[in-house]
Amino acid sequence: MTATGIPDLKPQSNILRSAGWSATSLICLIAVWWVAALVIDSRNLPAPDQVFASFTDALASGELVTHVSITLARVLVSFVLAMVIGSAIGIFMGRSEKLNSFFDGWLVLALNLPALVTIILCYIWFGLTEVAAVTAVAINKIPNVSVTVREGARAISTDLMEMAQAYQFGKWKTFRHVVLPQLNPFIAAAARSGLALVWKIVLVVELLGRSDGVGFQLHLFFQLFDVAGLLAYAIAFIMVVQLIELLVLQPWERSANRWRR
Amino acid sequence: MTAVSINIKAKRYPGGAGGKSGHLALSDTRFEVNQNEFVCVLGPSGCGKTTLLNLIAGIDKSYDGEITLSAAVSRSLAYVFQTPRLLPWRTAAQNVELAIDGGASSSSLSMDLLAAVGIEKFAANYPGELSLGMQRRVSLARAFARRPSLMLMDEPFVSLDPDAARELRRLLKQMLVQQPATIIFVTHDHREAVQLADRIVVMSGAPAKVVKQVRVLMSDNQRNEVASVDEFIEKNLTEPRRAGQGAST
Numbered sequence: 001m002t003a004t005g006i007p008d009l010k011p012q013s014n015i016l017r018s019a020g021w022s023a024t025s026l027i028c029l030i031a032v033w034w035v036a037a038l039v040i041d042s043r044n045l046p047a048p049d050q051v052f053a054s055f056t057d058a059l060a061s062g063e064l065v066t067h068v069s070i071t072l073a074r075v076l077v078s079f080v081l082a083m084v085i086g087s088a089i090g091i092f093m094g095r096s097e098k099l100n101s102f103f104d105g106w107l108v109l110a111l112n113l114p115a116l117v118t119i120i121l122c123y124i125w126f127g128l129t130e131v132a133a134v135t136a137v138a139i140n141k142i143p144n145v146s147v148t149v150r151e152g153a154r155a156i157s158t159d160l161m162e163m164a165q166a167y168q169f170g171k172w173k174t175f176r177h178v179v180l181p182q183l184n185p186f187i188a189a190a191a192r193s194g195l196a197l198v199w200k201i202v203l204v205v206e207l208l209g210r211s212d213g214v215g216f217q218l219h220l221f222f223q224l225f226d227v228a229g230l231l232a233y234a235i236a237f238i239m240v241v242q243l244i245e246l247l248v249l250q251p252w253e254r255s256a257n258r259w260r261r
Numbered sequence: 262m263t264a265v266s267i268n269i270k271a272k273r274y275p276g277g278a279g280g281k282s283g284h285l286a287l288s289d290t291r292f293e294v295n296q297n298e299f300v301c302v303l304g305p306s307g308c309g310k311t312t313l314l315n316l317i318a319g320i321d322k323s324y325d326g327e328i329t330l331s332a333a334v335s336r337s338l339a340y341v342f343q344t345p346r347l348l349p350w351r352t353a354a355q356n357v358e359l360a361i362d363g364g365a366s367s368s369s370l371s372m373d374l375l376a377a378v379g380i381e382k383f384a385a386n387y388p389g390e391l392s393l394g395m396q397r398r399v400s401l402a403r404a405f406a407r408r409p410s411l412m413l414m415d416e417p418f419v420s421l422d423p424d425a426a427r428e429l430r431r432l433l434k435q436m437l438v439q440q441p442a443t444i445i446f447v448t449h450d451h452r453e454a455v456q457l458a459d460r461i462v463v464m465s466g467a468p469a470k471v472v473k474q475v476r477v478l479m480s481d482n483q484r485n486e487v488a489s490v491d492e493f494i495e496k497n498l499t500e501p502r503r504a505g506q507g508a509s510t
Contacts, residue, residue, distance in 0.1 A: 159344065160346060160348065163342065165318075166318050166338065168362075169359070177348060177359055181348070260349075
């Protein structure tokens, strides 16, 4: 820290500067896109204003909101399922050497199973149903969560576990106050990478076997060669996911890390 | 009345793969602790004193021999570790509260205890924001929060400056007047042992065993005088081979 009284201002001006840079780079991207669209002049690459018009149309008709919320519901259900089941598996494997060496092979197999295979198998086995769709997405995400959380479970402090034992915390208290806070950074990392993966897989699941949702709409636009509609839906969904990241995941991570200096 | 009876024939740590014996940490460790007695276990660093406390606390159950806790004592046990071992993601007050078994009064009890150790101002701070001395105070408050009948203390005042350590010893004595408990206090510091203990159990280097037991019959004033403490050490603790002198059980 310098003696000029700058320290107070510095972080703020940093935030402003980085926000300024983000805005500039975004504007540049749109400019490049616009120029390219003008040069190519094809309906396969619509200009930003056409995409925006398509976006406002879909918004006005209510279709956008309907399909985005249906997709979002599927994302949330499969995300929560994957986080809970994946974390549980990760904790058990991280805490028990035996379980870990037995199930490690399964985990490697699951990690490398292509998403498309799981989706097709789920639809064949459970039919073209909502349950099959959500299950397929969750199964794709569970191994990633398990691997990340397992690392956290391995690193749990023996000192603090002994303390919990000596003070007779019991299972639930130990889990809530000793284990979970140590896993928090790992669960948060799994959640952030998970959300991005889950929503992409949900779109594939919708494309293959659902008659609503963003994935279904994209399929429709593909058949109509309506690239403006396609981009409008894609951008709408990217914005929704970014909002979740900014308003839910990041504040949660901050509050979980409040104790760190 | 005997509160704790310790009879450990051997405590081994497993050796490397294939090695059949491993490291012998404790052998032939036998002594008893009476109700509300303050016993210091004195021995060189690394001789297995922490191992002994872990066995008494039941954290480590694999050993040859037996440790018996009386019914009164086994009900509530507190352990003050060599490092404070506070939960870094819980505030000082929450760390103390967690040691209390439920009850609506737990938050007021935790504040009372933090006041007793003189850091009520920092109740809402996280351990990372406190100095080591303050963390040790929180860990002491946490131990008393269990209303322990048996308190195990593993060099709880080590790596503090002499003044801070003396202050915490004074605080411990003062809290014990209000809330009597049986204490097994492990240390390698002769003066600390003489200042605190009713009886000193002297252990040898690894593998540790009990060499002798010395009763400390000194007034509080004598314990506070360096000269008389050093004289006691000179007389009773400097010749580890002369077992039996002043010993009692």
